[in-house]
Every structure is written in structure tokens, then in C-alpha cells.
Amino acid sequence: MHLAPDMKSYVLGALMLGASSLFWFSVGKMAGAFSWHDTFGILSVVSLTCYLVVASLALILYQERRLFVGVVAIGFVPFFLSIPFRLEYVLLVLLALLAASRSFSSVKDELHNHLAFRVSPPLRRGLPILLTVFSLILASVYYFTTGASMSVSGKDLLPKSLFNLIVKTTEPNILQLVLPGFNHLITVDEYIRETLRRDASGSFDVLSPAQQAELLQHARTQLFEDFNLQVGGDELLSDAFYQAIIAKSEHLLEPYKRSIPFAFAIALFLFLRTVAFPYSWLVICTSWGIMRLLIHLRVVEIQEVQRPQEFVTWRHIG
Known part of the structure; x- marks a missing residue:
């Protein structure tokens, strides 16, 4: 390719x-509910991979x-155009620029420490720094766009479908x-x-319908009184x-509802890392x-x- 360096x-x-x-752009489209969308989810993964690959080449080739x-x-300009602005994001971007500078230094130091050119060793030192800061930014976007304002309920932690699966699995034993x-x-x-019927040896059946209804109501109340719950028969x-x-x-x-979203953000960061x-x-x-193709x-x-x-070495005298 006949282009100037x-x-x-x-x-x-x-x-x-x-x-x-x-x-x-893809992250911004998903950030509202921070849920996976097939089109934007796949686009975000592909575009991030392309970005990191090109950034890896730039770390090696830029002088x-x-x-x-x-x-x-x-x-990061598209980042501020796609995500609702917060002052915390400015601090995160400054941290990302420091990480980029550190990543560049690590790659160049590793290149100078080897007599023969190799792609893998320098990138193994520089790339994790970029990935860490991207993980931190994504976890922060999740927290500020969704986690900080969301209300976590018991149904969020234990969906009905998961409960039904647990019941069907554990019921026989x-x-x-x-x-x-x-x-x-x-x-x-x-x-x-x-x-x-099992505990009273059949005496329940000899009761009148009114007595049975009263006994059933009393049993329902006792069964769920610890949960402060009214349940229909x-x-x-x-x-x-x-x-x-x-x-x-x-x-x-209830005492932990304010800290749960922050814990979710930390869990997301650890998962991404x-x-x-x-x-x-x-x-x-x-x-x-x-790189081999470009060569x-x-x-x-x-x-x-x-x-x-x-x-x-020793200094020669004379």
C-alpha cells in the first residue's frame, strides 16, 4: 500500500x-433498560472487538x-452523545486516558525488551489495562442508567419461572x-x-360443611401467619x-435495597473482567x-x- 507512514x-x-x-451507539441503545437486544447486542460485541483489534495494532505501530x-x-465523543451526561463519566474518561497512556508505555517497553519482534508479549501487558477500564465504564453505565434508580424486589431475585423449576426439581425428594x-x-x-384426613384418621369427613370451612380457614391462617399473608383456599x-x-x-x-444495585454493578464489573x-x-x-497479513x-x-x-565491568588501570 503506497501511503506515507x-x-x-x-x-x-x-x-x-x-x-x-x-x-x-449500540451501548446507548441498550442502556435505557440495560437489557440484551439481539441487533444492538451483537453489534456492540463485534464493534468492541474491532476497536480493540485496531487499538492493539495502533499500540504496536504508533510511535x-x-x-x-x-x-x-x-x-469517547460518541460515548457522551449516546449516554445521558453525568459528571462521573468525565472522571471515568480521564481514567481511561490515563489507562491508554499506561497501556502504550507497557507495550513499548515490552517491544524494546525483546530482540525479535513478536505480537503477543507486548499485547499481553497492554491490552488488559484497556479491558479493565472498559469493564469499569460499562459497569458504571449500568449503575447510573439503571441500577441507581431501580427498585429491586423479591420477584427480581426469584422469578416465578425459576421458582416453578425449583419446585418441580425438588418436589419428589x-x-x-x-x-x-x-x-x-x-x-x-x-x-x-x-x-x-391423614393426621385426624378420617374424623375430618364427619364434620359438617360449616365446621369444615371454619377449620380450613383456621388452618390457612396458621399456615401463612408468619408471612402476614392472606391466601385463598x-x-x-x-x-x-x-x-x-x-x-x-x-x-x-428492605434494609439492603439501596445497596443492592451497587452490588449488582460490582458483580457486573467482576463478570466482565x-x-x-x-x-x-x-x-x-x-x-x-x-499483523502477519500486513507484513x-x-x-x-x-x-x-x-x-x-x-x-x-572492571575498570582497567594503566
Whole structure:
């Protein structure tokens, strides 16, 4: 490719800015509810991968720190255009620029420490710094756009579908031991009737309908009095116990509701950092392949330079 080195650097920077714009646009579209959307979710992953691959090439090929940090800084303009502004984001971007500068220094130091050019060692030092700061920014976006204002309920922590799955899985063994005769398909009154018939040796059936109704009402009250819950006799037993568990969890969660969103943000950051380890190898391998292709196409070249090296020895006298 017959372009001046400076022009090639500008092309690389333009690719970084394009990928950064797509990434933050996609994140901004998902940030409202911070839920996965197929189109924007896939676009965000692909664009972030492209951005990091191009940034990895820039870390190796750029000779000036200010050029790399400048491109990274301009790449955050779409971030402020896509996400509702907060002063905290300015501090995070400044932290990202410091991380970019540190990443550049780490890569260059590693390149100078090796006599032969290799792609992997310098990127293994510089890329994790960028991934860490991106993980922090994404976790912060989640917290400020969704987590800080959301109200966490027991149903959020234990959805009905998950509860039904747990009941069906544990009913044959565990629930039958805790609540003999438990069946998620019967109603509350049916469960109480079967329990009374079993415990009272059939004397329940000789009671009048009015006495049975009064006894069922008393048993329902006793069964759910610890949960401060009024349950109808025709409700499914599993639904009644789900309401009881949710009511109890709401009481337990009340003192911690303000801190739970922050805990979720920390958990998201730790999750992203965990995923970043195998993800960084994907980026490094892709960068290695593209670098080999650029060398093959003679877009870049490996040059051998002689550099002075200092060493210490005994001083000769005379």
C-alpha cells in the first residue's frame, strides 16, 4: 500500500473512531433498560472487538504516545452523545486516558525488551489495562442508567419461572420430606384437607360443611401467619408458597435495597473482567493474524536497528 507512514496512522485512527462510534451507539441503545437486544447486542460485541483489534495494532505501530491517547480521547465523543451526561463519566474518561497512556508505555517497553519482534508479549501487558477500564465504564453505565434508580424486589431475585423449576426439581425428594403430601398441582384447601384426613384418621369427613370451612380457614391462617399473608383456599399450593417466599424476601431485603444495585454493578464489573481473560486472547490472536497479513502485503515491515547497550565491568588501570 503506497501511503506515507503518517497517512497509514491516520487510517488506523479513523478505523478506531468508526468502531468506537458503533460500540457506544449500540451501548446507548441498550442502556435505557440495560437489557440484551439481539441487533444492538451483537453489534456492540463485534464493534468492541474491532476497536480493540485496531487499538492493539495502533499500540504496536504508533510511535507517539500523544497520537494514540488523542485517538482514544476522540473515540469517547460518541460515548457522551449516546449516554445521558453525568459528571462521573468525565472522571471515568480521564481514567481511561490515563489507562491508554499506561497501556502504550507497557507495550513499548515490552517491544524494546525483546530482540525479535513478536505480537503477543507486548499485547499481553497492554491490552488488559484497556479491558479493565472498559469493564469499569460499562459497569458504571449500568449503575447510573439503571441500577441507581431501580427498585429491586423479591420477584427480581426469584422469578416465578425459576421458582416453578425449583419446585418441580425438588418436589419428589426434598419438598415431600419438609411438607408431606406436597403437590404443586393441588390447591391450598386440597392440601389442608389431605393433611387433616391423614393426621385426624378420617374424623375430618364427619364434620359438617360449616365446621369444615371454619377449620380450613383456621388452618390457612396458621399456615401463612408468619408471612402476614392472606391466601385463598382455591389458590394453587405452589402459587401460595411463592407469594409467601416473596413476602418474606421483601421484608429481609428492605434494609439492603439501596445497596443492592451497587452490588449488582460490582458483580457486573467482576463478570466482565473474568470474561476479559479469554476475550483478550481472541483479540490478540486476531491482531497477530492481521499483523502477519500486513507484513505479507508489505504494508508494514520489520526493521533491524542497532542500539547501544550499556554494561558494567572492571575498570582497567594503566
